[in-house]
Amino acid sequence: MKIAEPYFTRVxxxxxxxxxxxxxxxxxxxxxxxxxxxNPLEAVIRGLGDWALRILxxxxxxxxxxxxxxxxxxxxxxxxxxxxxxxxVVLHLLGYLWFxxxxxxxxxxxxxxxxxxxxxxxxxxVLLTPLALTSTKGMIRRLGKNWKRLHSLVYLIAILAVIHFxxxxxxxxxxxxxxxxxxxxxxxxxxxxKFSS
Amino acid sequence: xxxxxxxDIKENEVTDxxxxxxxRKFMKTAAGVGISAVSGLPIIQANAKGVVxxxxxxxxxxxxxxxxxxxxxxxxxTGKSDPARNAxxxxxxxxxxTVEGECEKPGQYNLEDLLKPVSIEERIYRFRCVExxxxxxxxxxxxxxxxxxxxxxxxxxKYVYFETLNDPEQMPGQKRAVLDWPxxxxxxxxEAMNPLTLMGTGIYGKDLLNQNGAxxxxxxxxxxxxxxxxxxxKISFLETxxxxxxxxxxxxxxxxxxxxxxxxxHPRWSQRKERRIGQFRKIKxxxxxxxxxxxxxxxxxxxxxxxx
Numbered sequence: 001m002k003i004a005e006p007y008f009t010r011v012x013x014x015x016x017x018x019x020x021x022x023x024x025x026x027x028x029x030x031x032x033x034x035x036x037x038x039n040p041l042e043a044v045i046r047g048l049g050d051w052a053l054r055i056l057x058x059x060x061x062x063x064x065x066x067x068x069x070x071x072x073x074x075x076x077x078x079x080x081x082x083x084x085x086x087x088x089v090v091l092h093l094l095g096y097l098w099f100x101x102x103x104x105x106x107x108x109x110x111x112x113x114x115x116x117x118x119x120x121x122x123x124x125x126v127l128l129t130p131l132a133l134t135s136t137k138g139m140i141r142r143l144g145k146n147w148k149r150l151h152s153l154v155y156l157i158a159i160l161a162v163i164h165f166x167x168x169x170x171x172x173x174x175x176x177x178x179x180x181x182x183x184x185x186x187x188x189x190x191x192x193x194k195f196s197s
Numbered sequence: 198x199x200x201x202x203x204x205d206i207k208e209n210e211v212t213d214x215x216x217x218x219x220x221r222k223f224m225k226t227a228a229g230v231g232i233s234a235v236s237g238l239p240i241i242q243a244n245a246k247g248v249v250x251x252x253x254x255x256x257x258x259x260x261x262x263x264x265x266x267x268x269x270x271x272x273x274x275t276g277k278s279d280p281a282r283n284a285x286x287x288x289x290x291x292x293x294x295t296v297e298g299e300c301e302k303p304g305q306y307n308l309e310d311l312l313k314p315v316s317i318e319e320r321i322y323r324f325r326c327v328e329x330x331x332x333x334x335x336x337x338x339x340x341x342x343x344x345x346x347x348x349x350x351x352x353x354x355k356y357v358y359f360e361t362l363n364d365p366e367q368m369p370g371q372k373r374a375v376l377d378w379p380x381x382x383x384x385x386x387x388e389a390m391n392p393l394t395l396m397g398t399g400i401y402g403k404d405l406l407n408q409n410g411a412x413x414x415x416x417x418x419x420x421x422x423x424x425x426x427x428x429x430x431k432i433s434f435l436e437t438x439x440x441x442x443x444x445x446x447x448x449x450x451x452x453x454x455x456x457x458x459x460x461x462x463h464p465r466w467s468q469r470k471e472r473r474i475g476q477f478r479k480i481k482x483x484x485x486x487x488x489x490x491x492x493x494x495x496x497x498x499x500x501x502x503x504x505x
Contacts, residue, residue, distance in 0.1 A: 038266055039472065039474060114462070115464070167465070171375055
């Protein structure tokens with residue numbers, strides 16, 4: 001599969017860029033218009049977290065997609081997807097720091113130390129940051145072989161993100177279980193590729 | 198300890214819904230221009246035509262819309278908006294409550310018969326969920342103590358135990374075993390007899406909606422929300438402490454007493470603060486949800502970190 005080159009960069013990538021911006025616009029609009037139910041601040045924090053996780057998993061879909069439908073261009077979407085995942089992670093974190101804790105740093109530090117799901121979420125954010133910072137062409141060139149090694153951290157980050165969600169849930173783990181299953185499929189496909197080659 | 202006893206009030210004396218709505222409008226306007234701060238009068242007393250219970254708070258009421266759309270009622274689904282969407286399948290009339298155990302008057306009671314001798318009154322209580330959010334709810338109801346006295350518990354009755362309806366046809370959430378159905382709760386006898394403890398039958402002067410636990414629910418304002426068992430079909434007087442549903446689901450996180458306590462953190466949430474629905478900033482959580490004056494003596498000498 002191949003999308004004609006000018007369409008791929010000009011139309012397809014632009015469309016994807018706009019599409020991935022929509023959740024952020026939706027939550028911004030929802031807050032503004034008070035359309036997010038009785039507990040809008042929690043809805044925003046959770047919703048942004050959901051999208052961060054979804055887009056992070058989407059970045060992991062690209063290389064299997066290339067293998068399965070022979071679509072090499074998929075790999076060229078990974079940087080945008082990865083940066084969007086980081087964008088939603090940052091908004092999600094900002095939502096927590098602001099709407100949940102109102103920048104009470106003592107309370108936040110307490111949370112990081114005492115609540116395992118916060119600890120693990122924070123770890124995922126810390127690990128994802130160098131990946132976002134080294135996503136430029138210059139950094140890819142400069143890091144050479146190490147770039148790939150650094151960016152394979154994404155597998156660990158995805159696992160941490162799913163656990164973060166799982167441990168946050170009070171009782172009904174249906175949703176985190178679905179994300180876990182998707183991640184398990186994506187990771188085992190890679191293991192299969194590695195050992196069958 | 199408050200010694201004032203609220204007088205019996207007739208149904209038509211209770212603040213009706215339109216007045217509430219007007220009061221809401223007034224409060225919103227007042228908040229905008231600062232009238233309430235200038236007048237210094239509690240707005241609720243100035244507007245209500247019914248008798249104000251001395252147990253009622255004069256804090257700003259949570260919107261009816263929020264109280265009836267943001268609910269935890271896993272019998273109708275685990276999402277906050279599920280109960281409002283799904284609870285229409287519950288049939289609340291006729292409704293029978295079974296009373297059994299250590300009492301002189303066990304039996305099957307029609308709801309009307311249970312309600313006939315009581316006078317419904319209004320109580321505006323704070324409501325604090327274990328998840329860290331809270332509301333101010335104008336309940337309609339009657340003291341649980343009235344009902345208990347009529348059932349004449351024996352000297353063996355140390356606890357009162359409650360059960361929610363168990364019928365997956367009416368309560369579709371029960372088709373999934375997320376909790377061990379039926380939902381169960383319990384109170385120690387002195388907690389149940391405390392004048393704050395209500396059997397709730399309505400909010401905002403109207404009958405309870407199904408998603409809020411129609412037609413009969415428990416209201417214990419100094420405990421976390423999940424103690425306030427909904428749609429009650431069984432009341433039993435027990436000698437030993439029952440195991441409540443959330444304690445059974447996860448006893449490291451939920452206890453029998455479940456008193457609101459900012460000093461005892463839930464493993465996944467600090468309980469020091471709460472989000473009052475409708476407000477932007479969080480507020481500090483009060484011990485016993487601010488009802489310490491009425492209930493702290495019930496727990497004298499108990500280690501509340503151990504008996505959470």
